[in-house]
Amino acid sequence: xxxxxxxxxxxxxxxxxxxxxxxxxxxxxxxxxxxxxxxxxxxxxxxxxxxxxxxxxxxxxxxxxxxxxxxxxxxxxxxxxxxxxxxxxxxxxxxxxxxxxxxxxxxxxxxxxxxxxxxxxxxxxxxxxxxxxxxxxxxxxxxxxxxxxxxxxxxxxxxxxxxxxxxxxxxxxxxxxxxxxxxxxxxxxxxxxxxxxxxxxxxxxxxxxxxxxxxxxxxxxxxxxxxxxxxxxxxxxxxxxxxxx
Numbered sequence: 001x002x003x004x005x006x007x008x009x010x011x012x013x014x015x016x017x018x019x020x021x022x023x024x025x026x027x028x029x030x031x032x033x034x035x036x037x038x039x040x041x042x043x044x045x046x047x048x049x050x051x052x053x054x055x056x057x058x059x060x061x062x063x064x065x066x067x068x069x070x071x072x073x074x075x076x077x078x079x080x081x082x083x084x085x086x087x088x089x090x091x092x093x094x095x096x097x098x099x100x101x102x103x104x105x106x107x108x109x110x111x112x113x114x115x116x117x118x119x120x121x122x123x124x125x126x127x128x129x130x131x132x133x134x135x136x137x138x139x140x141x142x143x144x145x146x147x148x149x150x151x152x153x154x155x156x157x158x159x160x161x162x163x164x165x166x167x168x169x170x171x172x173x174x175x176x177x178x179x180x181x182x183x184x185x186x187x188x189x190x191x192x193x194x195x196x197x198x199x200x201x202x203x204x205x206x207x208x209x210x211x212x213x214x215x216x217x218x219x220x221x222x223x224x225x226x227x228x229x230x231x232x233x234x235x236x237x238x239x240x241x242x243x244x245x
Contacts, residue, residue, distance in 0.1 A: 038149075038151065038152060038199065039199040039201050040200075040204065043199065044149070045095075046095065048093065048095070050245070051091040051093070051243055052088075052089065052090055052091060053105060053107060053241050054086075054087070054242050054243075055086060055087035055107075055109075055239050055242065056085075056086055056087075056240050056241075057085045057086065057087055057109060057111055058083070058085075058237070059083060059085060059109075059112065059113050059235065060080050060081075060082030060238075061113055061234065061235065061236065062080075062233070062234040062236050063079070063230065063232075064230070064232040065229065065230060066228070066229060067231075072225075072229060074119045074120060074121045075118075076119060076120045076125075078115060078117055078229060078230065079115075079116045080114070080115055080116070081113075081115075081129075082113060082114075082238075083111065083114060086109075087107050087108070087239065087241060088107060088108050089106060089107030089108070090107070091103065091104075091245060092104045092105070093144075093245065099145060099146045099147070099148070100144065100145060100146070101143075101146065102142075102143060103140075103143075103144050103158070103160075104139075104140070104142075105138075105140050106138065106139055106140075107136075107137075107138045107140070108135070108136070108138070109134075109135070109136040109138055110134075110135055111133075111135075111136065112131055112132065112133045112134070113134070114130065114131050114132070115129070115181060116129050116130075117129075117229075132181060133168065134166045134168060134169070135166065135167045136164045136165065136166055136167070136187075137165045138162055138163075138164040139164065140160055140161070140191065141161060141162075142159065142160030142191070142193075143159055143160055144156050144157075144158050145159075152199040153197060155194070155195070155196055155197075156194065156195055156196070157194045158191070158192065158193040158208070158210065159190075159191070159192050160191055161189070161190050161191070162188065162189060162190075162191055162212060163187070163188045164186070165185060165186055165187075166183065166184075166186075166187070169183060169184065170182055180224065181219075181226050181227055182219075182220035183218045183219065183220060184219075186216070187214050187218060187235055188215060188216055189212055189213050189216070189235065190213060191210055191211060192210070192211055193208055193209055193211065193239075194209055195207055195208030195209065203245060204245045205243070205244060206242070206243040206245070207240075207242055208239075208243065209238075209239070209240055210239045210240075210241065211236075211239075212235065212236070212238075212239070213236055214235030216234065217232040217234060218232075218233045218235065219231075
């Protein structure tokens with residue numbers, strides 16, 4: 001139930017952002033007749049341009065428990081608690097058409113996810129938290145659809161896929177630690193997002209909201225209760241970023 005609430009809250013954030021974008025666009029259309037001096041008027045005619053990205057992420061898991069989870073002796077519930085991290089990336093943008101770009105944004109992402117295990121043993125409740133730290137080398141490829149430019153800004157949406165490598169993965173590490181949870185090194189999935197391009201005097205600034213959902217089961221088979229109680233772990237990432245191009 002708690003996981004469902006987390007997912008509902010997560011997607012509500014995206015819905016709120018989309019509605020905010022819609023209201024801004026409606027308001028901008030009403031004032032579009034007041035034309036302003038355009039900054040960087042030839043910017044969008046470039047075939048290729050580059051930039052960099054700074055971002056704040058919230059990384060989490062989508063958990064699927066084993067079918068016989070309720071038959072486990074003492075383990076009562078497993079929950080994922082997302083933590084905050086940050087991203088650094090380089091942008092390579094290819095202009096496909098007036099309203100379409102292809103973007104490659106290799107990035108380094110520092111993140112953490114906590115798995116919280118609640119046990120009941122002889123009526124006594126106890127909680128164990130496993131913090132899983134990751135440093136991802138990410139390779140996203142996105143299609144960017146842009147609205148028509150209005151004065152010095154425009155809105156856009158992004159859809160694409162991402163492949164990532166966890167450079168601190170301990171999938172092959174042997175450990176006697178009973179709390180040890182192993183994750184696979186490689187992950188892939190899809191992402192969607194939206195944002196604004198603001199054309200300033202010397203560069204373009206873009207705040208952006210993006211959601212990533214992993215398709216790969218990251219859980220490594222392990223005989224310990226912290227892994228055998230789970231059927232799959234998939235990534236879920238919410239990213240707020242700021243790009244400078």
